[in-house]
Amino acid sequence: MKNGTNQVRDFYExxxxxIRHLNQTERGLFDYVIKNMNDVKLMSIQKFAEQQxxxxxxxxxxxxxxxxxxxxxxxxxxxxxAHDKQAVSLADVTIGQGYSEEYLKNIxxxxxxxxxxxxxxxxxxxxxxxxxxxxxxxNTHTIGQYCERxxxxxxxxxxxxxxxxxxxxLSNRIRERDMIVALSYTGEDRVLIDFIERVFxxxxxxxxxxxxxxxxxxxRLSDVNFYTFADEIHVSxxxxxxxxxxxxxxxxxxxxxILRTKKEKE
Numbered sequence: 001m002k003n004g005t006n007q008v009r010d011f012y013e014x015x016x017x018x019i020r021h022l023n024q025t026e027r028g029l030f031d032y033v034i035k036n037m038n039d040v041k042l043m044s045i046q047k048f049a050e051q052q053x054x055x056x057x058x059x060x061x062x063x064x065x066x067x068x069x070x071x072x073x074x075x076x077x078x079x080x081x082a083h084d085k086q087a088v089s090l091a092d093v094t095i096g097q098g099y100s101e102e103y104l105k106n107i108x109x110x111x112x113x114x115x116x117x118x119x120x121x122x123x124x125x126x127x128x129x130x131x132x133x134x135x136x137x138x139n140t141h142t143i144g145q146y147c148e149r150x151x152x153x154x155x156x157x158x159x160x161x162x163x164x165x166x167x168x169x170l171s172n173r174i175r176e177r178d179m180i181v182a183l184s185y186t187g188e189d190r191v192l193i194d195f196i197e198r199v200f201x202x203x204x205x206x207x208x209x210x211x212x213x214x215x216x217x218x219x220r221l222s223d224v225n226f227y228t229f230a231d232e233i234h235v236s237x238x239x240x241x242x243x244x245x246x247x248x249x250x251x252x253x254x255x256x257x258i259l260r261t262k263k264e265k266e
Contacts, residue, residue: 008073008076008077008079008080009077009080010077010080010081011037011077011078011080011081012081012112012113013115014066014067014068014077015030015066015067015113016113016115017067018065018066018067019113019213019227020213020214020215020219020225021065021215022065022213022214024214025054025058026062026065027213027214029052029054029059029062030066030213031109031229032052033078034105034109034112034229035102035105035109037078037081040078041075041078041079045059045060045071059071102231103231103242103244106229106230106231106242106245107244107245107248109229110227110228110229110245110248110249111248111252113213113227113229114226114249114252118224118226119252119253119256121224122208122224122253123253123256123257123260125179125206125208126156126179126253126257127257127260127261128177129155129156130156130177130178130179130205130206131156131157131158131159131174131175131177131178131179132151132156132157132158132159132178132179132180132181133158133159133160133161133170133174133178133179133180133181133205134147134148134151134158134159134160134180134181134183135160135161135167135180135181135182135183135192135195135196136160136182136183136184136192137183137184137185137186137189137191137192138189139184139185139239139241139243140183140184140185140243140246141162142243143183143243143246143247143250144160144183145160145162146247147160147181147183147250148160150250150251150254151254154254154257154258164191167191167195168195170195171195171198171199171202172202174199174203174205175203175205176203176204176205177205178203178205178206179205179206179207179208180196180199180205180206180207180208181208181209181210181250182196182207182208182209182210182218182222183209183210183246183250184209184210184211184218185211185212185228185230185241185243185246186211186212186216187209187211187212187214187216187217187218187219188216188217188218189218192218193217193218193221196218196221197221200221206223207221207222207223207224208222208223208224208225208226209221209222209224209225209226210225210226210227210228210246210249210250211225211227211228212227212228212229212230213227213228213229226249228243228245228246228249229245230242230243230244230245
């Protein structure tokens with residue numbers, strides 16, 4: 001993708017807004033590109049299509065859906081981005097094969113798709129010192145507890161409802177100038193969605209959400225959404241999908257807030 005000055009854009013920046021509109025097949029392609037950028041940038045469209053067992057037409061449409069004019073534009077963006085991001089290359093990390101490698105790739109992918117513009121917007125909101133209400137689904141409960149302590153330690157009025165009863169009694173307390181931080185990997189938790197919609201009937205607080213990269217209900221309700229990447233793991237009916245990248249997003253937002261606050265004081 002090129003801007004008005006014919007400068008090739010960073011792949012992550014160029015595709016940030018398009019990710020939410022990808023279907024399941026396209027989402028799989030996007031994940032593959034992110035995790036294998038150095039390989040894909042050297043592939044012809046025929047080679048890429050063959051490798052993915054898809055037609056060249058499907059690949060071409062995929063690149064257009066990401067916002068590129070065509071496959072060459074897509075490859076040029078990968079070339080620039082792969083070169084600029086060499087400092088974060090997994091080749092410099094000593095790791096074993098298998099899940100450990102995918103684990104690190106998910107961390108890198110999560111950081112790279114964090115739009116600086118969106119980070120700046122969240123930090124600006126935090127500078128207004130809103131009351132912060134942290135909402136989670138069952139799988140992110142412990143992260144909610146940590147986030148509450150984190151924000152309280154920074155001087156915010158922060159509250160994490162531990163039980164459904166506490167959440168139920170919270171809806172009338174949230175005001176327009178407040179911030180809700182909603183954590184849900186699927187973004188489809190019905191209890192969480194119903195609560196937020198109930199709050200929105202009376203007031204419209206700022207809603208920051210962190211979910212997986214698909215077009216989910218929570219994302220559509222949010223003022224700003226950040227994507228977390230993880231390999232979904234289910235064992236004996238338990239969801240063991242890693243929440244590390246979700247926690248990392250919160251910490252990076254907080255670190256950026258601390259850095260800006262420190263600069264303003266200086």
